[in-house]
Amino acid sequence: QPTLKFLHLSCGCLRSPRLAVNLLASLANALLACSRLETFTVDNALEAFGFGVFQWKISLLTGLAWIGDAMEMMILSVLGPQLHCEWSLPGYQVALITSVVFIGMGFSSVAWGNVADKYGRRVGLTVCMCWTLYYGLLSAFSPVYGWLLVLRGLVGFGIGGAPQSVTLYSEFLPVKARGICIMLIAAFWAIGAVFEVLLALWVMPTLGWRWLLGLSAIPIGIFVSFCYWLPESPRFDVLSGRRDKAMATLTRIARDNGKEMPRGTLIEYKQSERGQFKDLFSHQYWKTTLLLWFIWFANAFCYYGIVLLTTELFQAGDSCGTTQGAKNEPRCRLECKYLTSADYKDLLWITLAEFPGLLISLFAVDYLGRKKSMAICFFMFSLCILPLFACIGRIALTIFIFISRAFISGGYQVVFVYTPEVFPTEIRALGMGTSSAVARIGALITPFVAQVMLRTSVYLTLSVYCGCSLLAAIASLILPIETLGRGLQESEHYQETLGQTTNVTSQSNGTTQSMDQ
Numbered sequence: 001q002p003t004l005k006f007l008h009l010s011c012g013c014l015r016s017p018r019l020a021v022n023l024l025a026s027l028a029n030a031l032l033a034c035s036r037l038e039t040f041t042v043d044n045a046l047e048a049f050g051f052g053v054f055q056w057k058i059s060l061l062t063g064l065a066w067i068g069d070a071m072e073m074m075i076l077s078v079l080g081p082q083l084h085c086e087w088s089l090p091g092y093q094v095a096l097i098t099s100v101v102f103i104g105m106g107f108s109s110v111a112w113g114n115v116a117d118k119y120g121r122r123v124g125l126t127v128c129m130c131w132t133l134y135y136g137l138l139s140a141f142s143p144v145y146g147w148l149l150v151l152r153g154l155v156g157f158g159i160g161g162a163p164q165s166v167t168l169y170s171e172f173l174p175v176k177a178r179g180i181c182i183m184l185i186a187a188f189w190a191i192g193a194v195f196e197v198l199l200a201l202w203v204m205p206t207l208g209w210r211w212l213l214g215l216s217a218i219p220i221g222i223f224v225s226f227c228y229w230l231p232e233s234p235r236f237d238v239l240s241g242r243r244d245k246a247m248a249t250l251t252r253i254a255r256d257n258g259k260e261m262p263r264g265t266l267i268e269y270k271q272s273e274r275g276q277f278k279d280l281f282s283h284q285y286w287k288t289t290l291l292l293w294f295i296w297f298a299n300a301f302c303y304y305g306i307v308l309l310t311t312e313l314f315q316a317g318d319s320c321g322t323t324q325g326a327k328n329e330p331r332c333r334l335e336c337k338y339l340t341s342a343d344y345k346d347l348l349w350i351t352l353a354e355f356p357g358l359l360i361s362l363f364a365v366d367y368l369g370r371k372k373s374m375a376i377c378f379f380m381f382s383l384c385i386l387p388l389f390a391c392i393g394r395i396a397l398t399i400f401i402f403i404s405r406a407f408i409s410g411g412y413q414v415v416f417v418y419t420p421e422v423f424p425t426e427i428r429a430l431g432m433g434t435s436s437a438v439a440r441i442g443a444l445i446t447p448f449v450a451q452v453m454l455r456t457s458v459y460l461t462l463s464v465y466c467g468c469s470l471l472a473a474i475a476s477l478i479l480p481i482e483t484l485g486r487g488l489q490e491s492e493h494y495q496e497t498l499g500q501t502t503n504v505t506s507q508s509n510g511t512t513q514s515m516d517q
Contacts, residue, residue, distance in 0.1 A: 055172060
């Protein structure tokens, strides 16, 4: 209609200045109408598609990677006590079996983040899972302690890239569904943790730890078998200047979800430099980066601490016995005790705490916001640790460890939602990678607290976990950005460009209205 008006007025514009003004106004309206019809962003497309069949498929595939990651982590709480007895290892060597995995993860997390930001989320996730599968199977054949350390360290190097599955998954989700969907993908972690304990209960008494290591690699093997289906993130393709590939991916999503593609052309914004470490410390993000690093550190330190404390306290009996043994009774450094069926069953009950933690987070994350949810989880964890200072029996010990693990697990899931939301696409994978690397430092330290310091002083051990959790609660509250209801940011420059376009459009509308008047 504006175009027809323009053609109608063009005949008489030279005879009347007023007609000339109307001609310009009609031309401006025509150009604005065309621009609105001809362009759309990845966000516009994903919002139009909603959550459908495609998102369910990618949930299951990335969920397999998450299950494999959880199983490789839960092995640590079973493998240590077993090898402590079978190979007559002292306490520090048992702790090193756990720590070497986190050393590998700490070194690789940043590297996998760089790979994902420069070469694609699909490439980074597929390569790290293939690496983990290969060395996970090899570690089952470790002949001696030294070989086991090397191979488990290489497994840790591969697992360091597992958080990139969350980065990839989050970039296919519409805004309203993102918080709940990332929390639901965390259910795969809980499934993996529970499945590992069940596997240990079945395998360890008969087949031994080597079969446990081999069978635990099955979910990652399934992921590798089906990873050819995994698409690249359209957000990454847009920033890489590969608009045709992004359009092909979006068309595939529309077809699977039974929706129509938005009309027009996808807005392209090519950015040659991505994944720059210095961008994490720009004026906008430096405070968020530092606070998030500490929150990730505290999450891993407390989460894996309570996992390792569970088997240690079960082996020692009640907390009174542990305290007395630590202070009064001389103990051989090679003294060991195999985990019994009752220990595995109690470990299973405590591992099931992952699911209540998930439910708590699902309720809180979209009602209270990300920051308050993390703070509450940290505070409740420290509150549940306090009864362990007293002399309590086995049942009470199991209950309080169950509750504390539920809250720290919930907090861990919330930070997985918050981190990819707060960083833009250009540094999202790097932000996840560096945060995960700092978390591995916490996980690296925690075995020496939960497995070594515990034998010296239970009170000091519990105080360390309580204090760290309280500090993390404060850090969560002072984060500068709340991401609830906030769309994923593409890049600082991209947002500025869109903002300028919006301003120009608004000014043009205002000019047109003035001309009409």
